[in-house]
Amino acid sequence: MRDFNFFFIKGLLISLCALVVFLFSLFFLVFAHYTSKVCTNARTLSALPWAGLQNEFFSTLRACLRDWTSGLQVVSNGYYRYGKKGQFFVTPTWWGQPLVTVPQSQFQWWSKELEPKTQLPQTVNNLQSQRIALPGLPIGEHLYYQNLQNLKKFGPRHILSWVVPSFKTYLDIGTEWTTVNIKDEAVYGPAKGTMIRAYYGETLSQNPEFIRHTMNYVRAFNGMDYRVAHFFPPWFSPIFWWVVGNRPNGPLRNQEKYDKIIIPYLRERLADIAVKKGQIEETDLLSIYLKAAYKTNDPVDLDPVVIAGRFLMLTSGFTVATLSGVLHLVMNQLTANPSYIGILLKELEATTISRPGEWDAKLLHSLVHLDSIFRESMRYSKFNGFGLALMRVVTDPNGIKLPGDNPVLVPQGTWFGAPADVIHFDNCYYEDADQFKPWRFVSTDSEDRAERNMMTALSDSNLVFGRGRNACPGRFFASDFLKTYICYFITHYDIRQVPGPNANDNPTHMQIRSRKVPTWWSSE
Numbered sequence: 001m002r003d004f005n006f007f008f009i010k011g012l013l014i015s016l017c018a019l020v021v022f023l024f025s026l027f028f029l030v031f032a033h034y035t036s037k038v039c040t041n042a043r044t045l046s047a048l049p050w051a052g053l054q055n056e057f058f059s060t061l062r063a064c065l066r067d068w069t070s071g072l073q074v075v076s077n078g079y080y081r082y083g084k085k086g087q088f089f090v091t092p093t094w095w096g097q098p099l100v101t102v103p104q105s106q107f108q109w110w111s112k113e114l115e116p117k118t119q120l121p122q123t124v125n126n127l128q129s130q131r132i133a134l135p136g137l138p139i140g141e142h143l144y145y146q147n148l149q150n151l152k153k154f155g156p157r158h159i160l161s162w163v164v165p166s167f168k169t170y171l172d173i174g175t176e177w178t179t180v181n182i183k184d185e186a187v188y189g190p191a192k193g194t195m196i197r198a199y200y201g202e203t204l205s206q207n208p209e210f211i212r213h214t215m216n217y218v219r220a221f222n223g224m225d226y227r228v229a230h231f232f233p234p235w236f237s238p239i240f241w242w243v244v245g246n247r248p249n250g251p252l253r254n255q256e257k258y259d260k261i262i263i264p265y266l267r268e269r270l271a272d273i274a275v276k277k278g279q280i281e282e283t284d285l286l287s288i289y290l291k292a293a294y295k296t297n298d299p300v301d302l303d304p305v306v307i308a309g310r311f312l313m314l315t316s317g318f319t320v321a322t323l324s325g326v327l328h329l330v331m332n333q334l335t336a337n338p339s340y341i342g343i344l345l346k347e348l349e350a351t352t353i354s355r356p357g358e359w360d361a362k363l364l365h366s367l368v369h370l371d372s373i374f375r376e377s378m379r380y381s382k383f384n385g386f387g388l389a390l391m392r393v394v395t396d397p398n399g400i401k402l403p404g405d406n407p408v409l410v411p412q413g414t415w416f417g418a419p420a421d422v423i424h425f426d427n428c429y430y431e432d433a434d435q436f437k438p439w440r441f442v443s444t445d446s447e448d449r450a451e452r453n454m455m456t457a458l459s460d461s462n463l464v465f466g467r468g469r470n471a472c473p474g475r476f477f478a479s480d481f482l483k484t485y486i487c488y489f490i491t492h493y494d495i496r497q498v499p500g501p502n503a504n505d506n507p508t509h510m511q512i513r514s515r516k517v518p519t520w521w522s523s524e
């Protein structure tokens with residue numbers, strides 16, 4: 001027995017030592033890779049000014065690490081010191097990948113010269129990891145863009161028809177005041193129902209298991225931070241993605257469960273369409289897709305694994321986080337400032353009375369206050385910790401020359417970006433930019449109400465939907481979706497802050513009760 005104990009303890013100690021040595025070596029490897037990457041990049045981009053550098057040893061490395069906590073300040077300093085004078089500058093980032101920040105005066109150059117030689121990092125990353133950690137898309141396909149074209153077939157009336165049953169299922173509240181979590185209950189519940197109905201159709205939207213696995217996939221997918229991959233040498237990437245993809249409750253586990261439901265369903269649908277010779281109604285995005293695939297008879301488009309993957313990518317990569325994120329911003333504002341609701345309702349009533357029974361783009365365009373509160377909420381929220389957005393990676397092997405008399409050659413693999421948050425808070429473009437003004441964009445000097453309704457309009461000082469070639473192609477659908485959602489919400493529920501000491505400007509909960517639907521609301 002004593003011998004057994006001795007050997008057991010000895011074995012345990014040796015294993016522990018081996019583990020410590022392994023972890024230490026791994027840490028050393030990662031840190032050495034990170035440091036050498038920062039140093040190489042600092043040498044390559046030394047011709048450009050760097051924001052955030054201080055007069056100290058290992059200044060670039062320390063600037064990168066400091067960015068973790070004060071990134072936005074670093075970008076802001078660079079913007080006012082260099083960017084506003086038309087100079088490119090480098091922003092250090094915590095993931096060791098410095099980013100060449102493009103001044104606004106060079107946005108035309110961005111469109112003409114930069115865009116064709118770069119790609120979105122998410123695209124590069126997804127293409128690299130898709131064999132291992134992404135759904136069954138054909139290799140080399142990041143997103144099936146035809147789905148976005150197909151979405152244009154749906155207008156506000158369709159969206160309303162998906163919104164109504166989703167609210168009835170997910171926000172079934174009586175006439176008593178009830179406390180709910182804003183993000184999970186008032187936004188995420190009805191929003192997920194609407195999105196699944198819109199993309200996958202009525203049958204799957206009534207399958208709670210399907211919705212659960214899809215949303216779990218979305219959460220896991222969005223947790224795969226592509227920037228973390230930069231800490232490792234390229235040979236380690238496949239191992240990294242394999243571990244990330246296969247973690248418990250990770251994307252692959254949820255995708256398997258999603259596939260188990262959707263693939264047999266797709267087989268049935270495809271068989272049904274063959275019987276009906278393609279004559280099916282276009283009630284949701286999947287129906288449009290299947291109808292077109294039947295016509296082209298392309299085996300890739302008709303493969304259920306590919307179809308499942310294409311829809312999962314659209315849902316997880318582009319739709320759920322963006323739409324529910326913006327709804328959450330606006331719901332927070334309405335909860336903290338219930339007086340805003342009165343103004344929105346008055347506007348909706350006036351517009352609805354003038355066009356009874358209609359629920360279309362023209363009606364939504366007239367809701368200038370609603371448009372403004374969405375636009376202001378998006379302007380006011382930050383893209384990420386350091387306020388950089390619209391990132392691009394140089395994919396051209398010859399790199400790219402910056403404009404000017406003495407152009408710097410920026411090599412392949414370098415990242416570019418725009419200082420979006422700082423621009424959105426620049427007083428030159430937005431008066432009292434640090435204040436939230438819900439009706440900021442309700443201009444009174446234009447007679448044409450539709451002209452003022454510009455949530456989806458792009459400009460160099462409004463980057464919430466991006467700009468240029470890669471500007472958000474889903475923004476029109478997003479705008480109709482978000483506005484219809486809020487109109488339904490304010491006409492069917494009363495809300496107020498949760499009374500007590502927790503009431504504040506950024507509430508997590510609201511009190512809600514169903515209200516008598518106004519007589520002028522006849523759009524259902």
Ligand code: HEM
Nearest residue numbers: 318319322323326390391464465466470471472473474478
């Ligand atoms: C309010 C919600 C949304 C916001 C704020 C938003 C924002 C953005 C931004 C800023 C970009 C540009 C990224 C860049 O240039 O780096 C973008 C791209 C994109 N968005 Fe959206 N988006 C929203 C909703 C949607 C929806 C609902 C869809 C799909 C139906 C969608 C599909 C896309 C696609 C496919 C791209 C990439 C375009 C490309 O690869 O060239 N977005 N979005």
